[in-house]
Each structure stands twice: as structure tokens, then as C-alpha cells.
Amino acid sequence: MPDREEIFSTVREILCDALGVDEDEVVPQATLTDDLGAESIDFLDIVFRLEKSFEIKIPRGELFPDNVLSDERFVQDGKITPDGLKELRARMPYADVDKLEANPDIKEMSQVFTVDMICRFIEGKVGVES
Amino acid sequence: MRWYWIDRFLEFESGRAAVAVKTVSLSEEHLHDHFPGCPLMPNSLVIEGFAQLGGILVGEHIGFAGNMILAKVPKAEFEFSPQPGDTLTYRAKIEYVKEDGALVAGESHIGDKLHAKVEVFFANVLETDRSRRLFSDAELLAMMKMLGVYRVGRTATGEKLVPPKLGEIPDPARLAGRS
Known part of the structure; x- marks a missing residue:
């Protein structure tokens, strides 16, 4: 079972890959759209990457x-x-x-x-x- | 006429990965303007090549149910620009695929030299008003055959890939319940 730091680190990597942002921009309070520039299609990409990295299933509409x-x-x-x-x-x-x-x-x-x-x-x- | 940005598949493993080549030719008109006296293949057309390779790879895997369209390019990193006479080898694999989208990641090499790393993300527009088929069944099959998919293609279990019969490809409008 991962600890909080490991989860944050993986999420940060996913957001950097999906949104093309730098690591230092991905802070806990950053908003996906206003701060990191996510658009609607990015939400689907982020969900897929989370599923793969954490080996979980995220049904449509569960996270967002x-x-x-x-x-x-x-x-x-x-x-x-x-x-x-x-x-x-x-x-x-x-x-x-x-x-x-x-x-x-x-x-x-x-x-x-x-x-x-x-x-x-x-x-x-x-x-x-x- | 369609613009093809891959010439031929060398390998095609259903639902997993594919290798295709694109040979750059001075007879491609756009190279005369990009740039005059210094013809270089535009990076955007390399991305389009990966989109075509990935779109066929993902589309074949899901039985062409819907329209997988290029929705975003999460990564496109280029080391240099190809010139006429270069043969680009695109190796790509499906990172993930679901009913509503897919991510394909790949690399382009010229010989042993890394040329580019590209990721292409597809969204399936099955449930929107744009769900009309982009190709007729006959066009799709002809294109797949021309690019050599069924010459080199293998199923996930290693058997020879067989083209679907005309009429077996699902109509996205019907799948979306609108016909």
C-alpha cells in the first residue's frame, strides 16, 4: 500500500505527462483547469493514466x-x-x-x-x- | 485522394503494437515550400503518421466500433528533421484502450538514430452528432490492405489476421442508437 507522498508523486508525474506542465507547477492546491490548463479531453486522458498507474478501475463519472x-x-x-x-x-x-x-x-x-x-x-x- | 503519412506496415499485432515505415520523397510537393532549397519533413506530418498508425491499430482492436479520432497530442519530441531519402520507422504500442478513448505511444527512428517520441490520444466520438463513418467499409478495407495490415498482421494469440467481410464493420450511428 503506497503512502501519501508516493501517491502525490505518481499523480504529479501523470499530470506532467497529460498536461505538459512542469513538476513545480503541480502543487496540491493547484486547480486542473485554471492553474494547469486542463481542457475537457484531458480529464479522460488523466482518468486513463490513473487507472493504468494505480491498477484501478474508475467508472465514467466517478472522479469527475x-x-x-x-x-x-x-x-x-x-x-x-x-x-x-x-x-x-x-x-x-x-x-x-x-x-x-x-x-x-x-x-x-x-x-x-x-x-x-x-x-x-x-x-x-x-x-x-x- | 487521401494523404497517407505511413507507407506500409512491417508488423501489426492486434490490440498491442505495430511498426510502420514512411519514406520521405522529394516529389512530395509540400517539401518544396518547407523550405525552399532546404526540404525538411514537417514535424506535424510525423505526428499525423503516428495518428494514422495508432488510429488503425486501435480501430482494428475495437472492431472499428465508432470513430476514434485524434483528440490530443500529449507528447511530441523531435531530435532533428528528416530529409528526402530518409526512411522513418515508426514503432508504436497501445498504452491503454477503452470504449471511449485510447493512448498510443511510439518512437520514430531513421536507421538506429532516434528521431522522435510521440504520444497520440484518441477519443471515440461514438455518442456525438459527429458519429458518421469517416470511411466506407470498402474504403477502410482497401486502405488496410494497401498498407499491408493483413499481409503482416497477427492476432493477439499469434494467428494470421483476417480482414472482416464487407458489412461486418459496425455502423457508429447504429451503435449510438440513432439509425
């Missing part, structure tokens, strides 16, 4: 639940509804969804997709040595 954000029950007038936030918390226990409370604008969702979020997701999938 885009289907929540395209559901009109959870997003109305460009804002994530209280039910939407509840759904995101349930679907993404590894993410800091609380930061959307103050401004639930859907554009702010990019602030949730951080390097640290991916590491926490992987820790939940493979376990982590304390």
Missing part, C-alpha cells in the same frame, strides 16, 4: 461527475442548487465541495478539481499507509 453538472435538478440558471451540492458531497467525498457554498456558480466547480482532490480520490481507491 460531469453528469451531475448537466442535470437540471442540480443546476439551475448557472448555479448549483442545494440538492446539487448535496449530491456532489455524496458523490465526491474526497473533494472540498464546501468551497462552493458561498458562490455556487457552476463556473466555480473548477476550483474543486484540484491536484489534492485527485490524490484524496486515489487514497480512497487504493488505501493509504499511515
Whole structure:
């Protein structure tokens, strides 16, 4: 079972390969889109690389639940509804969804997709040595 | 006319890897402008060669179910530019392949000399409005045969690769439930 540092190191390598960024840019608080320049197709690439490196299966929508954000029950007038936030918390226990409370604008969702979020997701999938 | 950026497959192992060659010729018109008096094969066309090689490798593996299109180039590193008379040997393997995408990584050599390292990422546009077939079955089979896929191809278990019969290639629109 890997420890947190090993997981972070592998995630950093994956993001460098997938996004063409330098190692020093991949810090835990960096956001995938705003800070590292990820585009939609990159999310698919990142998921595939995570699966291969950690030898895990990541069903579509598990890490990045885009289907929540395209559901009109959870997003109305460009804002994530209280039910939407509840759904995101349930679907993404590894993410800091609380930061959307103050401004639930859907554009702010990019602030949730951080390097640290991916590491926490992987820790939940493979376990982590304390 | 289609632009082919590989000339022939030398090896083809279904679902795993392939080797193809591209010989650079001074009769390729674009070389007269790239650059006048100094013909050099553009790096973008090497990437396209890997996209064609990878697209055929991945497409054959998934039975041509859908349209695997080049979606991104995660890596393209070049050591130098090929000149007319050079023969580029592209070796590529499937890093991963799933229903909705695939990554193919490879290297180009001229003789023993490393020329380039390239990764090409494909997305399967099966479920979008662009899911019309890019080639007819007949065109696809003719291209595969012309490039020598079935001359050198082997299945994952080492048997000779056999071309599918016309009509056996799935229609992406039908697979997406829209026809």
C-alpha cells in the first residue's frame, strides 16, 4: 500500500505527462483547469493514466461527475442548487465541495478539481499507509 | 485522394503494437515550400503518421466500433528533421484502450538514430452528432490492405489476421442508437 507522498508523486508525474506542465507547477492546491490548463479531453486522458498507474478501475463519472453538472435538478440558471451540492458531497467525498457554498456558480466547480482532490480520490481507491 | 503519412506496415499485432515505415520523397510537393532549397519533413506530418498508425491499430482492436479520432497530442519530441531519402520507422504500442478513448505511444527512428517520441490520444466520438463513418467499409478495407495490415498482421494469440467481410464493420450511428 503506497503512502501519501508516493501517491502525490505518481499523480504529479501523470499530470506532467497529460498536461505538459512542469513538476513545480503541480502543487496540491493547484486547480486542473485554471492553474494547469486542463481542457475537457484531458480529464479522460488523466482518468486513463490513473487507472493504468494505480491498477484501478474508475467508472465514467466517478472522479469527475460531469453528469451531475448537466442535470437540471442540480443546476439551475448557472448555479448549483442545494440538492446539487448535496449530491456532489455524496458523490465526491474526497473533494472540498464546501468551497462552493458561498458562490455556487457552476463556473466555480473548477476550483474543486484540484491536484489534492485527485490524490484524496486515489487514497480512497487504493488505501493509504499511515 | 487521401494523404497517407505511413507507407506500409512491417508488423501489426492486434490490440498491442505495430511498426510502420514512411519514406520521405522529394516529389512530395509540400517539401518544396518547407523550405525552399532546404526540404525538411514537417514535424506535424510525423505526428499525423503516428495518428494514422495508432488510429488503425486501435480501430482494428475495437472492431472499428465508432470513430476514434485524434483528440490530443500529449507528447511530441523531435531530435532533428528528416530529409528526402530518409526512411522513418515508426514503432508504436497501445498504452491503454477503452470504449471511449485510447493512448498510443511510439518512437520514430531513421536507421538506429532516434528521431522522435510521440504520444497520440484518441477519443471515440461514438455518442456525438459527429458519429458518421469517416470511411466506407470498402474504403477502410482497401486502405488496410494497401498498407499491408493483413499481409503482416497477427492476432493477439499469434494467428494470421483476417480482414472482416464487407458489412461486418459496425455502423457508429447504429451503435449510438440513432439509425
